[in-house]
Amino acid sequence: xxxxxxxxxxxxxxxxxxxxxxxxxxxxxxxxxxxxxxxxxxxxxxxxxxxxxxxxxxxxxxxxxxxxxxxxxxxxxxxxxxxxxxxxxxxxxxxxxxxxxxxxxxxxxxxxxxxxxxxxxxxxxxxxxxxxxxxxxxxxxxxxxxxxxxxxxxxxxxxxxxxxxxxxxxxxxxxxxxxxxxxxxxxxxxxxxxxxxxxxxxxxxxxxxxxxxxxxxxxxxxxxxxxxxxxxxxxxxxxxxxxxxxxxxxxxxxxxxxxxxxxxxxxxxxxxxxxxxxxxxxxxxxxxxxxxxxxxxxxxxxxxxxxxxxxxxxxxxxxxxxxxxxxxxxxxxxxxxxxxxxxxxxxxxxxxxxxxxxxxxxxxxxxxxxxxxxxxxxxxxxxxxxxxxxxxxxxxxxxxxxxxxxxxxxxxxxxxxxxxxxxxxxxxxxxxxxxxxxxxxxxxxxxxxxxxxxxxxxxxxxxxxxxxxxxxxxxxxxxxxxxx
Amino acid sequence: xxxxxxxxxxxxxxxxxxxxxxxxxxxxxxxxxxxxxxxxxxxxxxxxxxxxxxxxxxxxxxxxxxxxxxxxxxxxxxxxxxxxxxxxxxxxxxxxxxxxxxxxxxxxxxxxxxxxxxxxxxxxxxxxxxxxxxxxxxxxxxxxxxxxxxxxxxxxxxxxxxxxxxxxxxxxxxxxxxxxxxxxxxxxxxxxxxxxxxxxxxxxxxxxxxxxxxxxxxxxxxxxxxxxxxxxxxxxxxxxxxxxxxxxxxxxxxxxxxxxxxxxxxxxxxxxxxxxxxxxxxxxxxxxxxxxxxxxxxxxxxxxxxxxxxxxxxxxxxxxxxxxxxxxxxxxxxxxxxxxxxxxxxxxxxxxxxxxxxxxxxxxxxxxxxxxxxxxxxxxxxxxxxxxxxxxxxxxxxxxxxxxxxxxxxxxxxxxxxxxxxxxxxxxxxxxxxxxxxxxxxxxxxxxxxxxxxxxxx
Numbered sequence: 001x002x003x004x005x006x007x008x009x010x011x012x013x014x015x016x017x018x019x020x021x022x023x024x025x026x027x028x029x030x031x032x033x034x035x036x037x038x039x040x041x042x043x044x045x046x047x048x049x050x051x052x053x054x055x056x057x058x059x060x061x062x063x064x065x066x067x068x069x070x071x072x073x074x075x076x077x078x079x080x081x082x083x084x085x086x087x088x089x090x091x092x093x094x095x096x097x098x099x100x101x102x103x104x105x106x107x108x109x110x111x112x113x114x115x116x117x118x119x120x121x122x123x124x125x126x127x128x129x130x131x132x133x134x135x136x137x138x139x140x141x142x143x144x145x146x147x148x149x150x151x152x153x154x155x156x157x158x159x160x161x162x163x164x165x166x167x168x169x170x171x172x173x174x175x176x177x178x179x180x181x182x183x184x185x186x187x188x189x190x191x192x193x194x195x196x197x198x199x200x201x202x203x204x205x206x207x208x209x210x211x212x213x214x215x216x217x218x219x220x221x222x223x224x225x226x227x228x229x230x231x232x233x234x235x236x237x238x239x240x241x242x243x244x245x246x247x248x249x250x251x252x253x254x255x256x257x258x259x260x261x262x263x264x265x266x267x268x269x270x271x272x273x274x275x276x277x278x279x280x281x282x283x284x285x286x287x288x289x290x291x292x293x294x295x296x297x298x299x300x301x302x303x304x305x306x307x308x309x310x311x312x313x314x315x316x317x318x319x320x321x322x323x324x325x326x327x328x329x330x331x332x333x334x335x336x337x338x339x340x341x342x343x344x345x346x347x348x349x350x351x352x353x354x355x356x357x358x359x360x361x362x363x364x365x366x367x368x369x370x371x372x373x374x375x376x377x378x379x380x381x382x383x384x385x386x387x388x389x390x391x392x393x394x395x396x397x398x399x400x401x402x403x404x405x406x407x408x409x410x411x412x413x414x415x416x417x418x419x420x421x422x423x424x425x426x427x428x429x430x431x432x433x434x435x436x437x438x439x440x441x442x443x444x445x446x447x448x449x450x451x452x453x454x455x456x457x458x459x460x461x462x463x464x465x466x467x468x469x470x471x472x473x474x475x476x477x478x479x480x481x482x483x484x
Numbered sequence: 485x486x487x488x489x490x491x492x493x494x495x496x497x498x499x500x501x502x503x504x505x506x507x508x509x510x511x512x513x514x515x516x517x518x519x520x521x522x523x524x525x526x527x528x529x530x531x532x533x534x535x536x537x538x539x540x541x542x543x544x545x546x547x548x549x550x551x552x553x554x555x556x557x558x559x560x561x562x563x564x565x566x567x568x569x570x571x572x573x574x575x576x577x578x579x580x581x582x583x584x585x586x587x588x589x590x591x592x593x594x595x596x597x598x599x600x601x602x603x604x605x606x607x608x609x610x611x612x613x614x615x616x617x618x619x620x621x622x623x624x625x626x627x628x629x630x631x632x633x634x635x636x637x638x639x640x641x642x643x644x645x646x647x648x649x650x651x652x653x654x655x656x657x658x659x660x661x662x663x664x665x666x667x668x669x670x671x672x673x674x675x676x677x678x679x680x681x682x683x684x685x686x687x688x689x690x691x692x693x694x695x696x697x698x699x700x701x702x703x704x705x706x707x708x709x710x711x712x713x714x715x716x717x718x719x720x721x722x723x724x725x726x727x728x729x730x731x732x733x734x735x736x737x738x739x740x741x742x743x744x745x746x747x748x749x750x751x752x753x754x755x756x757x758x759x760x761x762x763x764x765x766x767x768x769x770x771x772x773x774x775x776x777x778x779x780x781x782x783x784x785x786x787x788x789x790x791x792x793x794x795x796x797x798x799x800x801x802x803x804x805x806x807x808x809x810x811x812x813x814x815x816x817x818x819x820x821x822x823x824x825x826x827x828x829x830x831x832x833x834x835x836x837x838x839x840x841x842x843x844x845x846x847x848x849x850x851x852x853x854x855x856x857x858x859x860x861x862x863x864x865x866x867x868x869x870x871x872x873x874x875x876x877x878x879x880x881x882x883x884x885x886x887x888x889x890x891x892x893x894x895x896x897x898x899x900x901x902x903x904x905x906x907x908x909x910x911x912x913x914x915x916x917x918x919x920x921x922x923x924x925x926x927x928x929x930x931x932x933x934x935x936x937x938x939x940x941x942x
Contacts, residue, residue, distance in 0.1 A: 062936035065868065102838075134855045146834070146901050153902040161890055164854075168883045171864075175871050 002043050002055040003071045003122050006081060009036050010088075010115040017108035026096060029107035033089040036114070040085035047078055049468055051476035053124060061128070066178065066185035070124040075473030079325055079466060080121040080252055083332045084245050088114045091240045094340050094448050097347075100147055100235075109139040113241055120249050126174045126186040129257065130167070136249065137163055140241060149233040159230040166213035166223075173209030177261065188256075192480060195261035200268060207265030210258045211273060217250030218306045220273070221280030231299035236343040239295070243302050244336040248328045251306070254313050255321065260480045270314045274400070277314070278407045280307035285414035289421065294342045294352045297422055298335065301378065301415065305331050308411050311404065312393035316481065318474060320396025325470040326463060327389025330377070333459075334386060337374045337452040344445060345426065349434040354422060359431030364440050368427040370449050375423045377456040379416045385459035388467075485535050485542060487525035487550055488589050490517060495582035502575040514578060515561055521554040538657055539596045546593035548798055548941050549725045553588050556717050556805045557581070562920040563813045564710035566820070577617065581714070584610035588722035592729065597646045597656040600726060604642070604690065607722065608635045611715065615707040627706025634689065634699035642686030648679030658733045665737050677741050683730065684742055690723040691779045694752040701760075704772030709819060712768060713812035716775045717805040724782055728797055736789050746787050750878055753780030754885040761892045767815055768825045770892055771808065774851060777889060778804050781866055781882055788869040795942040796865035802938065803850065803858035803931055810847035810924040813917055814840050821911050830896055831905030840911060841900045843921045848893040850928050853886050858931035865939060 013032035017025055047054060056072035073081060092110065100106045116139070119132030137160065144156040178186055181194035195203065216223045231239050259266055284303035291297035309327050312320035344367075346352050361368040373384070380386035390412060398405035441449065459466065494517040501510045525547050533542050540546075561581075587607030594600045612635065616628025650656060652673055653664045665672065685696065692700040704712045735742065757777025764770040782800055785793040815825065817840060822829050834841040850857035863886060867879050913921075931938060 062939070064936055064940050067936075131855045134860075138849070138854065142901070145898065153898050157894055157898065160894070161887060164890060165887055168887065172867070172871075172876075172879060172883060175864075175868055179871060 001057060002039065002046075003073055004057045005039055006036065006043065006085070006118050007071065007115055007122065009039065010111040010118070014108040014111040014115065017104045017111065020104045022103050025104040025107050026092065029111060030089060030092050032111060033085070033092055033114070037085045037089055040081055043073065044078060044082055044469070047073070047075075047469065049075070049472060051075070051472040053077075056124070058124075065127075066181075066183070066187075066190075067127040068125050068185065068187065069128060070187060071119070071122040071128070072124050073122055075470040076252070076255060076325065076477070077121045078469050079329055080248060081118055083248070083329045084114060084117045084121065087240070087244050087332055087336055090336065090448050090451070091237050091244070093444070094240070094343070095237050096444050097442070098236075102146075106143065106147060106237075109143050110237065110241065113139040113143070113246075117245055117249065121252060124188045126178065126188065126191050126257070128186070130171055130174055133167060133170075133249065133253075134164075136246060137167075140238060140246065143238040143241070144230065144234040147235040148238065149235075151229075152233045155226075155229045155233045159226045162223075162226040163216055166216035169209045170213035173206050176206065176209075191257075192260055196263065196483065198262070198264075200264040203262040203265030204268050205265075206262045207258070207269050210253070210261070211269070214250040214253040214258060215273075215276075215310075217253070218247050218310060219250070219303065220276050220307060220310050221283055221303070222276070224280065224284070224303050227303060228296055228299040231302070232293065232295050236339060239299075239339050240336050243299070243339065244332045247302070247306055248332065251309055251313060251324060251328055254310070255324070255477065259313070259316065260477055263481045263483075266314070266316070266481075270316065273314045274311045274397075274404055277307040277311040278404055280304070281311070281408055281411045282414070285411060285418060288418040289414065291418075292354050294345070294354060294422060294426065295339070297354075297418060298338050298342065301418060302331075302335055304411055304415065305335075305378075308390065308393050308408055311408050312396050315396045315400035315404075316478065317396050317399050318471075318478065319392050319399065321474045321477070322467060322471060323389050323392025323394075323396055325474065326459075326466055327386075327393060329466060330385035330389050330456075330459060333452055333455050334374060334378045337449065337456075338378065340448060340452075341371050341374060344441075348438050349432075351434060354425040356434055357426040357432050358429040358435065360427045360435050360438050362431060363435070364438050367438075367441050370441070370453055371427060372423065373453050373456055374449075375419045377460070379419050380412055383457065383460045385456045385463070387460055388463040485528070485533065485540065487521045487528075487554070488586060488593075490521050490524060491554075491582055491586045491589060494518075495579045495586065498575050498578040498582060510575065510578060511561070511565065514582070515558060518554050518558040518561070522551050522558075525550040525554070534595065538659070539599050540590070540593050541595035542593055545725075545729065545794055545798075545942060549592035549721065550589050552798065552802050552805075553585065553592065553718055553721060556721065556809065557585050559806070559809045559920060559924065560710070560714055560717065562916050562923075563713060563809060563816065565916050566816075566914070567708065567710045577614065580610040580614055584614075584714075585718070588718055591722045591726040594726070594729070595658055597649070597658070597730075600730065601639070601643060601646065603722075603726065604639065607719065608639070611635075611711070611719065614711045614714070615703060617711065618708050621706075623706035624708065625706075627703045630699050630706075631703045634703075638686045638689030638696070640686075641682050641689070645679045645682030645684075645686060648675050648682065652676040652679065658730070661734050662737070665734070669737070672738075677738070680735055680738070680742060681745070684745065687723065687727040687730065688749060691720065691727060691782075692776050693749050693779050693783060694756040694776065695749075697753065697756065697776050697779075700776055701769055701772045704775070705766065705769045709768065709812065709816050712772070713809060713816075716771065716812070717808050720775060720779065721801040721805055724779070724797060724801060728786055728794065731786055732789065732794065739789060743787065746783055747875075747878060750780050750783035750787060751881055753777065753783060754882055755780075758885045758888040758892075762888060764892070765827060766825050767827055767830070767896065770827075770896075771811060771815070774889070774892070775808070777885065778851075780885065781863060784866045784870045784875070784878060784882060787875055787878060788866075788873040790869060790873050792865065792869035792872055795939045796862070796869045798942055799858075799865050799931075799935060799938050800862035803862035803928070806924050806927050806931070807847045807850040807857075807859055810843055810921060810928070811851070813920055813924075814844040814847070817911060817913060817917060822907060827895055827899050828903075828905065830899040831903040832908060833900040833905075833911070835904075836908060837911040837913065839918075839921070840913060843925055844900060845897050846925055846928055848896055850932075852890045852893040854890075856929065856932045858928045858935070861932050861935040865935075
């Protein structure tokens with residue numbers, strides 16, 4: 001029941017918003033997203049830390065095709081539901097000082113997106129998962145199309161077609177699995193059974209049907225070409241949704257719907273996936289170093305970070321998967337905060353270009369300190385949240401292949417280069433004329449950024465509670481994979 | 485059966501209304517009559533009655549499609565209210581449409597090939613006239629002539645095929661022919677197969693499957709918009725139901741003969757329909773090509789030929805028709821407003837009338853097959869049916885084709901929300917149209933979320 005509330009509360013809110021008057025829209029949206037957060041926290045406190053799926057809601061949706069509406073939360077879902085429901089209120093809050101046309105539609109779409117995301121993370125039925133997966137695409141497409149930058153028409157369309165392309169093959173793969181399941185249902189256990197019963201060659205084909213869908217969403221090199229443009233053109237809140245939460249759909253998809261479904265396929269092609277991810281890390285980092293546009297720089301850094309997470313997931317051991325879990329949460333927080341910082345800089349100076357910025361530190365010390373902490377979080381300095389995840393990920397990858405870990409480890413060095421370069425160019429150095437009346441953080445902005453700073457340091461110092469939530473579920477997952 | 489009588493009665497009544505001067509009241513009467521048809525035919529559910537020496541057979545398949553056709557006709561009348569009030573003589577067009585519906589109902593319930601022929605002719609003859617009903621418009625005349633010539637040509641093929649099959653089996657009755665095939669398997673004369681293929685060509689003309697589709701775009705574009713809407717929804721539904729009924733009852737056992745041909749036809753239709761649609765400037769013409777493309781998807785069900793096929797065709801035609809009616813309604817409002825049917829006419833509609841833009845968006849998303857709209861589930865059922873029969877290759881082609889489809893449907897969406905038009909005045913929507921759009925929108929979502937209910941009917 002609790003899961004159903006988590007899914008349908010944002011949907012209800014978005015319907016209400018579509019009929020609401022413009023001015024009150026953001027307050028209604030914020031109220032509902034906080035209510036959602038409260039429900040999610042309630043669920044987290046009542047969550048038993050074991051490998052079972054809890055708060056299950058299960059009824060037939062389309063019995064003639066073996067499709068049921070089955071949702072539930074296990075340790076893996078719990079972390080991502082927490083991430084989603086805690087980021088969305090901040091995303092809404094971060095837009096409070098902006099004036100969007102038709103605010104009710106804007107916030108309605110954000111909450112509809114939240115509904116779809118929670119649905120993706122909690123589905124225990126393959127078909128339902130696919131429906132939510134596609135459903136998440138529609139609101140974000142319209143957010144980008146209606147409120148995005150100048151070239152949004154072409155770029156958001158590319159984004160839409162690209163992701164749809166991947167997911168259609170996943171759909172064919174799901175139907176194929178369904179037909180080979182002995183129970184003839186889309187239930188997750190039944191699909192696991194179907195996948196395990198197939199010969200290795202078929203599993204290999206299915207691996208690609210699923211992997212392409214997930215790889216495009218994350219995105220993993222070479223499926224990433226839609227991402228930098230879309231992140232740059234989308235309105236800030238859209239970028240936050242895309243990078244903070246939506247890309248986790250891809251990683252989550254791999255963990256829940258790829259590794260345990262076709263273990264032999266993964267055994268055969270997992271290496272390729274890791275190689276692609278590691279190439280992505282180095283490639284995206286190098287490009288990020290060259291960027292002048294801050295939003296684009298963070299977009300590329302996101303590819304690098306996600307590449308490391310993907311590599312860790314495919315190394316298939318506890319450290320790699322646990323690292324991926326925690327890093328998904330931490331990357332969500334960091335990238336959200338970074339995009340918000342960029343948005344604030346753009347609001348104050350009218351530009352995101354590093355070459356025109358500089359010298360803020362001398363006039364806005366609080367702003368630049370907050371920015372510094374967030375940058376350090378992304379660089380994975382010890383005692384910040386980024387460190388925990390990246391350490392576990394590289395550890396996991398090392399157990400799989402020291403060579404891969406050596407290359408993936410470059411992410412820490414290169415990450416430090418591009419992040420610190422960005423910080424240096426925008427905050428330090430000579431005061432740029434654009435920055436002369438750079439305002440300090442306003443009350444509202446502090447309200448968004450301070451909790452992020454606390455989270456960055458808090459998780460860095462004491463990550464155990466989060467790690468504990470997902471640990472039993474991850475171990476159970478590895479057990480299922482080992483069954484082959 | 486009673487539904488057939490009711491529809492014919494309605495047709496005659498509308499003709500009489502001119503004589504006895506109650507023209508103004510005929511519109512609500514027709515609407516009520518159509519609702520009545522739905523109710524009456526639904527009462528025949530699970531009765532499986534045969535009529536006229538087995539000429540007609542009202543099984544659940546026939547009942548379901550009769551209901552569907554009557555419902556689309558109901559929605560269609562709401563869409564075209566203005567057209568009848570303003571442009572043409574009310575009564576004879578009403579009557580022609582109703583007689584066309586009679587033909588459509590025969591086409592979904594025949595058990596005898598002569599009835600199939602009668603149904604197709606009743607439907608088509610009315611439509612030949614209606615396509616040319618804008619007498620002073622050159623394109624409308626061209627459409628009528630083209631439609632008539634091509635239609636006559638197709639009927640010729642069909643009749644030739646029926647004659648050959650009759651010559652071999654000595655019967656028009658579908659069941660008898662099916663029995664003949666099972667009894668004589670192995671030594672059926674080649675002329676019989678020739679007959680099957682000729683009938684297939686005839687039917688392919690009617691559903692506008694490539695390579696027999698060339699008439700469709702011109703006829704769709706030239707005809708008055710509401711007539712185009714009628715052709716794209718009701719005729720398509722009826723023709724497909726007839727096609728499937730013929731092949732499912734009669735020829736399902738000799739799939740080796742026609743399977744490969746339909747396979748190629750489906751691929752061609754998917755490719756031609758979708759790819760040609762991408763470079764259309766006129767929305768009307770784009771919808772014409774998209775309707776060709778949708779015929780390609782539906783061919784998958786005929787190719788699959790299993791117990792899932794009938795249900796998936798019913799669902800697909802329903803989903804496709806409802807979405808098309810929505811699109812045509814919005815298009816008709818736009819054309820009324822700006823006298824322009826190009827995609828540019830939709831520029832800035834998101835601001836000029838958000839409700840219309842929303843309706844069009846939902847229709848386009850449904851046609852493109854994006855969940856949770858009905859169109860997605862339609863495609864899903866078709867793919868599922870085809871995969872059940874092991875037709876993986878064609879499903880992959882269809883998947884790629886639907887990606888191409890996204891391109892042209894999204895052109896309209898992008899125009900509405902992204903581009904700003906020269907004309908920024910608000911667009912007014914009449915009450916009837918608003919009602920119709922709300923009805924279809926609810927249906928698009930409801931059919932998506934409760935598709936199981938529809939699919940389990942057959």
